[in-house]
Amino acid sequence: MDPSLILVALGAIVLMAYLLDFVGRRLRVPAVVLLIFSGLALSALDDFTGVKLDLPHELLPVLGTVGLILIVLEGALDISLTREHIGLVGRTALVALLGILCTGGLIAVFLMAVFKLPTFQSMLLAAPLAIISSAVAIPAASALAPNQRVFVVYESSLSDILGVIIFYALLSYNGNVGELLVSQIGEVTLSVVVGLLMALAVFWLMPRIDHHVRVLPLIFGIVLLYGVGKMMHLAPLVMVLLVGLLLNNGFLIERLTRGRMKAAASFATDLEGFKHLTAEFTFVVRSFFFVLLGFSTKLANLANPMAWGIAAVIMVCCILPRLPLLRWVAGERSRALVFFAPRGLITVLLFMSLPEEYRLPDAPPATVMLVILMWAMLLTYGSVRFNDSSRKEAAPAGSPPTLP
Template identity: 30%
Template sequence: MLIILGVLVNLGLNAFSETKIDFFPILEILGIVGLIMIVLEAALELKLDKDKVIPITIALAIALIGLLLSTWVTALILQYFLPDISSLQAWIYATPLSILSSAIIIPSVTHLRTDKKEFHIYESTFSDILGIMVFYFLLSKIPAVDSELAADSGGGSLLNFALTTILTVILSLIFSYIIVFVFQKIKSSAKLFLLISVLLLLYSIGKLLHLSPLFIILVFGLVIANMDLFFRGPFKKWLDKNKAKEVYHGLHLVTLETAFVVRTFFFVIFGITIVFSTLADWKVIGISALCLAVIFIIRFVLLRSIIGKDILPQLYVAPRGLITVLLYYAIPDEIKSESFSEGILLFIIIGTSLIMTWAMIHNNKRSGKAIGKAKSLPVSDLKWKAPEIN
């Protein structure tokens, strides 16, 4: 609906003004801020209890395997139908198309059963972060690209990639402890947006140091959402629980509202930037349909193999959105392929979103019928007499 609103706004701008406005810088800024807010929002929802180890591991496995398999098969499809595209280019284009959108999933699954809702929060968060890391790693494999985005992967080798990730986690924990300690001491009531400003600063520092900046945001969210787990032993004396909980609840509310506003404007502006001529191409429609089929076939096999039979509506909750668009526009001009159409991007985003919408509506109807049937069953008392023993 937001994308369609953007399309209508674009038609109005074209009808009443001949001046062309470049919305791409705005789109990039909104995308980055939205990404930070969405990852933080998701991290604040993750509770690292002992009984959550298995669900988190399952979600991580499904997110990682699904991302890699979808990227691989989608890259093969792009190479087959777009002959001028190289193998590495195909992987770079396929990665954004294979990442789940936590921006769409998290607010959409609030009414699902608790275990299913948590699965989607874990899976979409892991998919976002792992997908971004894979994307930047692939960019770093292209020597000709002198881009700060490519540097985010921390180097071209898997060893450098792993070492950078470990270093990022360690620094993230240190930053998180310092932030919690400092902000619980601040007496001013106007400190939540200051905290968000500090997180934006840490994100920028992470990029400059060629670390994985989203890991810093994720780890901070996990620390403040699981204070009892992280503040143990000698760290326990650092924590003022009441003050820290005030920061947590306030940050949770501000993050929720900010993420909502940012992603709203993001998708409207994305709709404004759509070029209609990219949609009227049967080749684009065919490639998009194949990619959609791959997404759900791989998802079905994974969920059926790992979770079992109870895979509805999880099977159809696989939308692409904010991160897909953001990473697509982050592809450097030097390696862009003229044969890849933005229409593929749009069809997959809208297609996966419509399929998820249908699945959620169907799930609500099915739940409603089950509740209605349960309520229609008669309830009565029955006298019971203990059997006599002869």
Template identity: 30%
Template sequence: MEHIDPYTLLIEASLIIILSFFFGILSKKTNIPSVLMLIVLGIVLKFGLDAMGMGNINFFPVLEILGIVGLIMIVLEAALELKLERDKYLDIGKSLLIALIGLVLSTWVAAMILEYFVEGMDTGTAWLYATPLSILSSAIIIPSVTGLKASKKEFHIYESTFSDILGIMLFYFLESQMHGGADALGGHGIEVAEHSSQLVEVLLYLGMILVTILVSLIASYLIVLIFQNIKSHVKLFLLIAVLLFLYALGKKAHLSSLIIILVFGLLIANMKLFFRGRLKQWLNYKQAMHIYEDLHVVTIETAFVVRTFFFVIFGITISLASLVSVDVAIVSLLIILSIYLIRFAILRIFIGKDILPQLFIAPRGLITILLFYAIPEEFIVPGFEPGILLFIIIGTSLVMTLAMIRDKKRTGAALRKAGETPIGYERWRAPTLAETIVEKEPEG
């Protein structure tokens, strides 16, 4: 590959960020997810690179790093917006339950579809492949639901954040089970002793999660108490570096590292809840609030930049040829159909009749792509077409777009109707003495 002028790269990177900003504005006006526009931009850039003879660049290492950093920033951004107020505990618990049930059922059905249609796919690998396809994308959902009323917006923030975390935990649990030499979901001929071993491993994994939460709480308290006393003006990226360090360290120690990010975000966003009793005297609330406010801005900006380059590079790396396959279309459509049927049943049970547009806000995105590329090489199934991944991401995003546009039109029509209906009024006058006497006279 020929040497690329650094100024040319700088111009291209700047133009991509500028375009992404305008995509965001266009997304708010049209309800088309900016993620789709970024992927299309990447596909267009791919044609340009091919024309210049630069189509063989390996973008995967960059894509992997951007995905990890983007995942951390998105979860942190969501956690900083979650207020743990007493009157919201029920809504948070309901969102967690919906995310958990939806994830497990969607993974189960998608695994059965993949095992039936994809050659070489057994039960364990089917579940491993199905998990990324069953995770909601907070990277797409959170920027897209800003126009919904507060209760629905909060539900989607809670649900998508929980889906991200639970989905990642399920994926790495399944991976650890398969590395252990046993089929995580059970296959033919598994003995009772193996089931007992799996139960012990599940309990150990749950214990590891509890340990992760405890470590996350201790680390989060220490970070807040230390950083509130730092006087330097360059402490925000130092704080982000510490969080990235803890995340990577947790991954090396086989902990559910995303919990560390979530717990820290929740703690600093709800300091009055976590710093009570004797802990309250250690907190400089004014200084800590400055950290929270500045961190919120930096997180949003960083997530925007990382998300932009991630989806553009993903667009560059995808193969459009796989989308025209009939097998890809059949498998993808069956999985998409199962997603909405399962979601309809769950929302109908837990929320009731008012499930629009929530029913159709179930896109797949960044974490789906990231986990798909994280599947270990020994579990790669040659018969699985990557086009299924792209088909489901585009399909669920388009369904969400149409639902949001329809909801926006319905809301606008209702507001116009209310504005066109005049409010009646009647001029009041004091009753006369004669009218008062007539009213008081008994009948008959």
């Protein structure tokens, strides 16, 4: 293909994503929804013109993985840990874990009953569909009140982390629960140690780099950490989450090192620059991923009645346990949070990594995409329906709402 055409396409996608972000905020529609539909429109245009643009097979998984790293990092950099919010962390972790187990269990039962699949294969196929996508949920949560927004950031990030751990544990140990638990305890513990060391390194380096290129090497160092952790079969998202949390809560590093490491005078300014570039980099990667996700979907496949039927049952399995978990486990009474559990980037990535022998040959190819689109529509409804009322539930009069 002509390199000039590629450059035009790259520039057009970024500028279009920037415009859609403005439009989405005005219409109170999550920008991710508009990006997916833009990709679908480009796919239809590609079919109509007969250009037939072929994307490299590895492009979407790589973009998705980098986007996942940056989104978890960006979310962690927005969270300030205080003693009074330790309970919130515990509740969101429990809701995320039980949500994966309950939703995954219902979907697995459905797959076993309808497609006569073995239990292990059904669990493996159900796991990606049970995970909330932080790539979709976190940007859309800006419509919510501050306390609800933080809940979504914690829940979706922890759902990504726990879901990936469960999925790869199942894949690695073929359903052997005893071996799986022993191995995961060791892997998560080692991941925590490595994440702490990386956070200490970034904390020390950030104010000491005097080169004009300062932030990008640190971001790509975190990407490198994720890749090495993945190759070593650790829990790399745990590392990324720890790096972001500790950087945004420098007092924890001072306590961990017993005062041996203290924030430099310029650390706050350096951290703001780090957050700013991370947010911009995340925006670009996420935009490309969701546009290309829509582009790689054939519109003809979306018209398959069987795909709609399977996707509808999966949606029911996702929604049924959510309201009881929010009310009885998390103690959250807001109906808005029911709609902020979308599927997206992580679901696509995990399905792409499934070995061929575990895939479901009888399922229509657009089933997963329909689940993502259905959740996107629910998320849009939640963003529009609860936007104004959510903001009225913010902090008491006289005190500006801030993230805890």
